[in-house]
Amino acid sequence: MITTAIDRGLSADLAEDLAAAAFTLAKRFAAGATMWSIAPGSEPHALHIAVEFVHPVIMGKRALPAVALTGADLVDQVRVSVRPGDIVVAVSGADDPHVRSVMRRAPAWGATTIWIGSGVRPRGGFKASPADHVLWLDDPDPRVPATGGFVLLYHLLWELTHVCFEHSGLLKPEAAEEICVTCSDEVRLGEVVAYSDPGANGHAPGTARVRTACGVETVATTLVDPVAPGELVLLQAGVAISRLGEEADR
Amino acid sequence: MTGEPTNFLYPFIDAQESDSGPLLADLAASARAKAAESVALRRSTLDANADLLSRAAAEMARRFAAGGRLFTFGNGGSCTDATTLAGLFARPPGGDALPAWSLTADQAILTALGNDVGFELVFARQLIARAAAGDVAIAMSTSGTSPNLLAGLAEARQRGLYTVGFAGYDGGAFADSPNVDACFVVRSQSVHRIQESQALLGYQLWLAVHERLGGKDVGAA
Numbered sequence: 001m002i003t004t005a006i007d008r009g010l011s012a013d014l015a016e017d018l019a020a021a022a023f024t025l026a027k028r029f030a031a032g033a034t035m036w037s038i039a040p041g042s043e044p045h046a047l048h049i050a051v052e053f054v055h056p057v058i059m060g061k062r063a064l065p066a067v068a069l070t071g072a073d074l075v076d077q078v079r080v081s082v083r084p085g086d087i088v089v090a091v092s093g094a095d096d097p098h099v100r101s102v103m104r105r106a107p108a109w110g111a112t113t114i115w116i117g118s119g120v121r122p123r124g125g126f127k128a129s130p131a132d133h134v135l136w137l138d139d140p141d142p143r144v145p146a147t148g149g150f151v152l153l154y155h156l157l158w159e160l161t162h163v164c165f166e167h168s169g170l171l172k173p174e175a176a177e178e179i180c181v182t183c184s185d186e187v188r189l190g191e192v193v194a195y196s197d198p199g200a201n202g203h204a205p206g207t208a209r210v211r212t213a214c215g216v217e218t219v220a221t222t223l224v225d226p227v228a229p230g231e232l233v234l235l236q237a238g239v240a241i242s243r244l245g246e247e248a249d250r
Numbered sequence: 251m252t253g254e255p256t257n258f259l260y261p262f263i264d265a266q267e268s269d270s271g272p273l274l275a276d277l278a279a280s281a282r283a284k285a286a287e288s289v290a291l292r293r294s295t296l297d298a299n300a301d302l303l304s305r306a307a308a309e310m311a312r313r314f315a316a317g318g319r320l321f322t323f324g325n326g327g328s329c330t331d332a333t334t335l336a337g338l339f340a341r342p343p344g345g346d347a348l349p350a351w352s353l354t355a356d357q358a359i360l361t362a363l364g365n366d367v368g369f370e371l372v373f374a375r376q377l378i379a380r381a382a383a384g385d386v387a388i389a390m391s392t393s394g395t396s397p398n399l400l401a402g403l404a405e406a407r408q409r410g411l412y413t414v415g416f417a418g419y420d421g422g423a424f425a426d427s428p429n430v431d432a433c434f435v436v437r438s439q440s441v442h443r444i445q446e447s448q449a450l451l452g453y454q455l456w457l458a459v460h461e462r463l464g465g466k467d468v469g470a471a
Contacts, residue, residue, distance in 0.1 A: 010285035012278070019277035023270060044330035044337070051326050057392075057441040142343040146334055146456075148449030152288055155442040159284065160277045169267030 010156075014135065018156050021114050021133035025157065026164030028087050028112055030171040034065040036081055036111075039091035040098045042145050043070045045116075045154070049089060052158045061162050074098040075105070079191075084110025084213050089157075090131075091150055094122035103131050104244070108191040108232060110213030116153055118144040185237065188212055189244070190219065192231045210235065288446045295436050295447040296454065303451070306432040307458030309412050310386050315463060320350035321381060321411075323373045323402055324390035327445055328416075329354045332390040335452040345460045353377075353402075373402030383410025390452075391415070392444045394422025394435075403429045416451065418444030 010018075025035070035053060039046035046068040053066035069077045075098055078088060088111045092099040099115065100122070106113045115122060115131035119140050122130040135157075137149050144150075164171065190210035206222040210233060220239045221227050232244035267273075296303075310320070320339055324332035332352055339350035353376050354360060363372045377387065387406035389399040394417030406413050407429040414432045415424035421435040436447040 009289050010282050012282070015278040015281040015285075016274070018281045019274045022277055023274060042334065042337070044333040047333075048327050048330035051330070055326065057327070143453070146338045146343070146449070147453045148292070148446045151331070151449050152285060152446045155446065156281050156284055159442065160281060163277060163280065164273065167267055167273050170270050170273060 014137075017133060017135050018153070018160060021135060022157055022160030023164055023170075024112060024133060025087060025114070025161045027171050028085060029064050029161070030165075030168075031085055031173055033086045033112075034067065034081075034083070035087040035089060036078060037066065037068045037089045037091075038070075038074055038078065038099065038102065039068075040074055040096055041093075042091060042150075043068075045091040045145070045150055046070055048151065049091070049154050052154065053161075056158070056162075058162075062165070064161075075101045078102050079105070079109065082106075082109045082111045084215070085112075086110075087112045087114065089114040089116065089154075091116045091145075091154075093117050094120050094130075100130075104232065105189075105191055106131075107189040107213065108211055114157075116150055118149065187241070188235045190217075190233050190235045190240065192227045192229050192233060194229055195221070195227050208233075208240065210240065284443075288443050291436065291438050291443050292447045292450050295434075295451060298437070299434050299451065302432055302434065303455060303458055306412075306414055306434075307455055307462050309431075310414075310455070311459045311462030313384055313386055313412060314348050314459065316384055318384040318386055318412075319381075320348065320386045320388065321353055321377060321406075322350065322388045322390065323353040323399065324416075325396055325398065327441075328390040328392060328448075331445055331449055331452070332388065334449070335388065335390070335456070338453065338456045339459075342456070346463070348459075370397045370401050373398055374405035377402060377405045377409065377411070381406060381409055381411055385409075385411045386414065387411045388414040388452075389416065389424070389430075390448060391422070391424065392418040392441045392448075394419065394424035394433075400424075400427065400429070403427065407431075414455075416448045418448075 037046040037049040050066040050068040053064040069081060082088060088102060088106055090099045094117060103113055103115060113131040114133040116135045118137040121136050124130050135153050137144055190212045193209040193211050193216055195208045206220060206225055207218050208221045208227055209216055210219050219235055224233060224240045224243050227233060233240040234242045234244060322332035322336040333354060336350040336352040339348045341347060353373050359376060360372055363375050367375060389403050391399050400423055403413050403415060413430050415430040416434050417424040418436045418438055421433055424430050424433045425435060434451050436444045438444050
């Protein structure tokens, strides 16, 4: 008989990670966020997460805006869906290319991220951590996703988030961390929306429209030209100072 | 507000609360307690259902070997767990793939049936169109009382399918329905804990079917 799948408890570290993730979720929801769930390869998990939050199994618990995104072009779907302050929760292994891409881009979209998975842990991206919250089962067995381990994690996430709602004082907007960093000295992540050719009609030369956590802004790109839509750039004081290559998170 | 005379009993349930430390500690402790509860329930559920699981796996393996196919269905979170189970059979992480589908996968069929004949028949009507004697039907539920699942199981039974029900609480209507050949009951009052145990039961059922089929080793978790 298998025993690890049955006896897989919750380590103290994972319990703390869950607590922190639930507290973040509650703060974001209190501030008006929508939660977007994705799970390429095991899409029922994305659907289960959304229905859990939208239609709670416990009577009287409030319905929260949660939507599962499934199917093709997942990165494009998330890009057009998220607004600054929203949450993206992904269920996948560390090497899923769609989730990796979403996680890399999320800081430019102003989205808070939660990554649920098992096996080898994902590594960092623009930030030190690959996601704002990593909820990971360090079990290499590829069948972990089907044994209920993930179901337990997102059930707990829902249960703990609703406990947080009983602590309204901690969910006030001023208590929530700032999504849009306006300090011009801070290095921020941006995703190129459209590039303006130098001297092209009606555009300033060497600039691009770039999406950041603060919205879409026009930045100077002379240090990194040429840039293409979808590319990630690091911004400082209104200038794109470098490109974040594909290798940056490998 | 803070003026309630009993507020000293609930120091953390307070709109003026500002230190998140105690809440985070409470949340982590709660997570561990609930996870421990989940583990205990999973263990007792497997023990209580061991014989039934063995019999159901033998019958399912016999049917798969003879060309039978599996249809799974459920509502809400149970629908997603039923889809995960069908995926485990059809696109397994190890071992041979077996023909299995979730009856909630096609929105066009689901909404067409729901709109035209009623939600109670969304699964039964699909089984009429697709299923044959020799196949297997698995309905996943926490209450064991959903009318569309009971209608699906009745239709399946009538057509000669082997019918399996997953339920929680005391088994609901699944427990003593003549249309349910094998009824797995997770004896808990919590929908969440029930679903966690059902996921493991489904996984064990898949594992046991492969053991009976005697195919390639699917490995041990």
